[in-house]
Amino acid sequence: MHAFPSNRFLHVAGSYIKLSWCKQFYSGCVRKSPMGDMLFPHENVRDVQNEMLALVQKCIETRTPLLVHAPTGLGKTAATLAPAVTYAKDKDLVVFFLTSRHTQHLIAIQTLKDIKQRFNVNPGTVSIVGKKNLCAQSGVTTLRSDDFLEYCRALREDGKCSYYLNTRTTNGLVQPKAELVAVELRNELPAPSEHILNRGTEQEMCPYELTVAVAKDAKVIIADYNYLFNARIRDAFLSKIGKKLEQCIVIIDEGHNLPGRLREQQTQRLSSLTIRRAIKEAKKYSYNEVLDALVGVQDILNKLSLGLFRDQERLVTKQQFVDEIKRVKDYEELAVLFEWAADGIREEQKTSAIGGIASFLKGWNEGDVGYSRIIAVKQFGNEPVTVLSHRCMDPSLAAKEVIDNAHNVIMMSGTLTPTSMFADVLGFPKTTVQKEFPSPFPVANKVSLIVPGVTTKFTARSEGQFKNIASICANIVNSVPGCSAIFFPSYLLRDEVAKFLQDAVAKTVFFEDPRATKEDRQELLKRFAQYKDSGAVLLGVAAGSFGEGVDLPGILKSVIVVGIPLDRPDLETKELINYYDKKFHRGWDYGYILPAVTKTLQNAGRCIRSETDRGVLVFMDERYATQMYARCFPKDWNPKLTADPVAHVKRFFATQNFI
Numbered sequence: 001m002h003a004f005p006s007n008r009f010l011h012v013a014g015s016y017i018k019l020s021w022c023k024q025f026y027s028g029c030v031r032k033s034p035m036g037d038m039l040f041p042h043e044n045v046r047d048v049q050n051e052m053l054a055l056v057q058k059c060i061e062t063r064t065p066l067l068v069h070a071p072t073g074l075g076k077t078a079a080t081l082a083p084a085v086t087y088a089k090d091k092d093l094v095v096f097f098l099t100s101r102h103t104q105h106l107i108a109i110q111t112l113k114d115i116k117q118r119f120n121v122n123p124g125t126v127s128i129v130g131k132k133n134l135c136a137q138s139g140v141t142t143l144r145s146d147d148f149l150e151y152c153r154a155l156r157e158d159g160k161c162s163y164y165l166n167t168r169t170t171n172g173l174v175q176p177k178a179e180l181v182a183v184e185l186r187n188e189l190p191a192p193s194e195h196i197l198n199r200g201t202e203q204e205m206c207p208y209e210l211t212v213a214v215a216k217d218a219k220v221i222i223a224d225y226n227y228l229f230n231a232r233i234r235d236a237f238l239s240k241i242g243k244k245l246e247q248c249i250v251i252i253d254e255g256h257n258l259p260g261r262l263r264e265q266q267t268q269r270l271s272s273l274t275i276r277r278a279i280k281e282a283k284k285y286s287y288n289e290v291l292d293a294l295v296g297v298q299d300i301l302n303k304l305s306l307g308l309f310r311d312q313e314r315l316v317t318k319q320q321f322v323d324e325i326k327r328v329k330d331y332e333e334l335a336v337l338f339e340w341a342a343d344g345i346r347e348e349q350k351t352s353a354i355g356g357i358a359s360f361l362k363g364w365n366e367g368d369v370g371y372s373r374i375i376a377v378k379q380f381g382n383e384p385v386t387v388l389s390h391r392c393m394d395p396s397l398a399a400k401e402v403i404d405n406a407h408n409v410i411m412m413s414g415t416l417t418p419t420s421m422f423a424d425v426l427g428f429p430k431t432t433v434q435k436e437f438p439s440p441f442p443v444a445n446k447v448s449l450i451v452p453g454v455t456t457k458f459t460a461r462s463e464g465q466f467k468n469i470a471s472i473c474a475n476i477v478n479s480v481p482g483c484s485a486i487f488f489p490s491y492l493l494r495d496e497v498a499k500f501l502q503d504a505v506a507k508t509v510f511f512e513d514p515r516a517t518k519e520d521r522q523e524l525l526k527r528f529a530q531y532k533d534s535g536a537v538l539l540g541v542a543a544g545s546f547g548e549g550v551d552l553p554g555i556l557k558s559v560i561v562v563g564i565p566l567d568r569p570d571l572e573t574k575e576l577i578n579y580y581d582k583k584f585h586r587g588w589d590y591g592y593i594l595p596a597v598t599k600t601l602q603n604a605g606r607c608i609r610s611e612t613d614r615g616v617l618v619f620m621d622e623r624y625a626t627q628m629y630a631r632c633f634p635k636d637w638n639p640k641l642t643a644d645p646v647a648h649v650k651r652f653f654a655t656q657n658f659i
Helices: 045-063 077-090 100-117 145-157 174-189 192-204 208-213 232-241 254-267 272-284 288-302 318-328 331-349 353-364 396-405 421-425 463-479 491-505 516-529 572-586 587-604 645-655
Strands: 009-012 015-018 067-070 094-098 124-126 220-223 249-253 267-269 312-315 371-380 381-394 408-413 433-436 445-452 485-488 507-510 536-542 554-563 615-620
Touching: 009 067, 045 067, 045 408, 045 433, 045 463, 067 421, 077 094, 077 100, 077 220, 077 408, 100 124, 100 220, 100 371, 124 208, 145 331, 174 192, 174 208, 192 208, 254 381, 254 396, 254 408, 254 421, 254 587, 267 272, 267 353, 272 288, 272 331, 272 353, 288 318, 288 331, 288 353, 312 572, 318 331, 318 353, 331 353, 353 381, 371 572, 371 615, 396 421, 396 507, 421 433, 421 587, 445 587, 445 645, 463 485, 463 491, 463 536, 463 554, 463 615, 463 645, 485 491, 491 507, 491 536, 507 516, 554 587, 572 587, 587 615, 615 645
Parallel strands: 067 408, 067 433, 094 220, 094 249, 124 220, 249 408, 445 615, 485 536, 485 554, 507 536, 554 615
Antiparallel strands: 009 015, 009 433, 267 381, 312 371, 371 381
């Protein structure tokens, strides 16, 4: 793999070109203040942000896709929304700002509020979340997505949802009273989605349909990735708001999450637990023919997994499963039978495991290239569970239609590095512009360290290794004047190290709980922040809830990443490596190494969240010093290899006037 270029280079059409050679591309764009009539929300614009504004503007005008690595603090939300909204304002276009995080919804909303206030114009904005979360019916938030959609459809078609009837006529037109509420909402927005949810519930109208009514005239729609990258949701939503994909400027925020989200979206699973729940449903409601068929499907899973023990797996073919199903009943007839039973059961209890099996049967025959089919035996609680999965390897299968047909696509993230990997795996064209910006924060605000002599490599794991890791971590956090976070590759590894770490740390220790609710996590962070002066330590997991998306400005003074959060080398990972090796000759990079490094960079990014933050980043694994991993760090991080991290920590904080 080539060395990654510095931010003095622009990536165009598969090549890295010096920015000084790109005068034609940038001509007339980079200025000391917002360009022309651009709806930029702030009085001043920073130099690096100004460069990003110009680049985004040019790419929108020329319909050139853009991938941007834009670190925290650059102001990437304003730098993308301002030129996009300005361009869409006088065109028949709509800006989709897509993000998977609620906090990013709020940042985008605030940016658009600032535009509205500064220019006295209402760009027309709506923030929309999942349909289930905009439903005024009680008891729906716990339903599976498929069950909710079927439940919603049945209520509407049977005329049993008063909220819907108060919002739309039987012909699907917006009711006059609902249109008046929508007009009021357009003037009150931008605001969080809860604003429409509360208003709709108060007016006894469907909050989702009100949101759609507002979105029809909106210039900016803030939504989850699913609203454009899930074909079924996209087609229905765009049809309702009267837009085509070609009229959409798409801004993808936190884009490093998109490949994984799209792979998971296209993946289906059928487990022995689901079948057991389905059998109980069939017995409860006396669906005898369905019951016999479900027992047959259960036998098929047992047959396909014969000889497998816990944590073992093997590949299966599409035809293997189809042939076994045909011994029970005609494949298509069985799917229809299960869906018929599920509809009846949902009328009684809203949700149906049989419906989940029907969906699995429909999806099993779809997709060959870019998919793998795996049977596995896993441990859940105290019992083994058999899982048959139809797994997507290639996120471009879901992304390419949007990328190829939207007016323009801009994807950004603070860890979108290397941009070339994301361009490849998502199917961006060769004409895509790729740019990696440096951090806008002073380099002196942080020090990055790599600690050799320790590793979490599986073959090297031992009690002695865990003790050594715990000792070094304790010495570091005890030397930090404030709070620290330590991220591990897994909860199991964290707990092994914590046995020796807790007694050695002279500060309060907090543990991330994988079972915690959103409210529980917020409460933990609130209590953790109270130790700002005396110091505390948060022990989390790289892929856990606190590994990304958590902002604790002024609280964290150090982040330690223990080990490399590589995916378990299971059959799916091996299939992914093989797939990317065949497609790009980059199997290990794209399928194994770089996704893990992205998690590492996200973890480390929790430390420096503002220009006043100061902190130490420590990477505790000797593998980080090898070329395979060292090449992946952003250039301005410049990590130092040291066997004495405590000396560096003390020296750093002494020069920062902390002690």
